[in-house]
Amino acid sequence: xxxxxxxxxxxxxxxxLLRSVFRRHAAGVAVITAAGESGPVxxxxxxxxxxxxxxxxxxxxxxxxxxxxxxxxxTDHVGVHILGEHQQALAATFARSGADRFGxxxxxxxxxxxxxxxxxxxxxxxxxxxxxxxxxxxxxxxAEVVLGDPTGAGRPLLYHQGRFTALRD
Numbered sequence: 191x192x193x194x195x196x197x198x199x200x201x202x203x204x205x206x207l208l209r210s211v212f213r214r215h216a217a218g219v220a221v222i223t224a225a226g227e228s229g230p231v232x233x234x235x236x237x238x239x240x241x242x243x244x245x246x247x248x249x250x251x252x253x254x255x256x257x258x259x260x261x262x263x264x265t266d267h268v269g270v271h272i273l274g275e276h277q278q279a280l281a282a283t284f285a286r287s288g289a290d291r292f293g294x295x296x297x298x299x300x301x302x303x304x305x306x307x308x309x310x311x312x313x314x315x316x317x318x319x320x321x322x323x324x325x326x327x328x329x330x331x332x333a334e335v336v337l338g339d340p341t342g343a344g345r346p347l348l349y350h351q352g353r354f355t356a357l358r359d
Contacts, residue, residue, distance in 0.1 A: 216350040219277075221284045222250055223269035223298075223306040226261035230292050230306035233258045234285035236349045238270065246335040248317065251328045257287065259329075265319060267303035268333055272313040274344035275356035280308070281347060282354065302337060312342040 201207045217236035224231050237251035248270065252262055262268065273281055280296065283289050292298060292306065301307035302316045317333035348355050 213351050216348050216355075219273045219281050219347040219349050219354065220250070221269075221271045221273060221281070221308060221311075222252070222258070222262070223271065223308065224258065224261045224265040224267070225300075225304040225306065226258075226265075230298070231258040231261040232269075232284050232291050232306065234281050241332060247320070247332060248315070248335065249330050249332045251325065251330055253328050255327065262319075262331065263322065263329070267305050267336070268317050268319060268331070269301060269305040269307055270315040270317055270333075270338075271308045271311040272342075273347040274310075274312045274342065275347045276344060277311070277347055278354040281349075310342065312344055312346060313340040314338055314342075 218238065220235045220238045221232050222235050222238075233252065233256060235250045235252070237249075239249050241247040241249050250270070252259055283296065284291050297309040298306050299309070301314075303318075305316050307314055307316070315338035316336045318336050319331060319333045321330075321332040323330040323332065345357055348357065
């Protein structure tokens with residue numbers, strides 16, 4: 191397929207094209223956590239989406255090569271944490287391969303269903319996994335909300351142009 195005249199520098203589909211386009215898409219930043227066989231696991235996600243209000247459901251993507259995937263592939267429950275603009279360092283820690291994500295200075299506790307719950311976030315949810323849908327080199331995890339707390343203070347952390355940023359007034 192070729193682009194019709196007048197569409198600028200249209201490119202054929204590729205991983206680089208998709209990454210370039212989504213660098214321009216500002217997204218909220220979340221951390222997904224789960225209890226693993228050898229301790230808690232977690233990762234930074236910008237693919238979080240609301241799926242359904244009744245019942246309350248959400249989805250997120252995770253690469254099958256991610257260090258957290260083995261635990262997420264087996265667990266019944268996950269934690270979903272919405273990060274505030276004051277948590278850029280936390281987002282970077284959970285995004286970095288090989289990082290000690292649950293060591294100091296990360297503050298967390300074991301929550302319902304054994305899910306690791308992070309402190310000082312804008313909001314958190316504990317969700318029951320209902321599906322893991324194959325999608326290329328990722329899985330789309332669909333989960334039903336069990337309980338949560340939306341009362342954290344602050345403004346959301348965003349991801350845009352390959353870096354963490356905040357809203358501007």
